[in-house]
Amino acid sequence: MRLRIEDSEGVVFILWLPTSLLKSKFIIKSIKKYGRIDDNEPFINSLPIIHKSLKEYIKKNGHFVLFYIESSDGDKISIKV
Secondary structure: OEEEEEOOOOOEEEEEOOHHHHHOHHHHHHHHHHOOOOOOOHHHHOHHHHHHHHHHHHHHHOOOEEEEEEOOOOOEEEEEO
């Protein structure tokens, strides 16, 4: 995954994150601890399945932009998977 943040003055910040972080025990524990999410939340329990589905989709169809936001003052944020 690639997180790209661009402000209105043209400064660009790009952060590369491997999609395997979705199935990481550290990430799951952090979401549970700091996200105030119950252990039985279906989203948390299905993260490894989401990772597998994303991996298969990328293999079949290629990478895609998950979301793109442009604010009124010209700031842009996008996540490409």
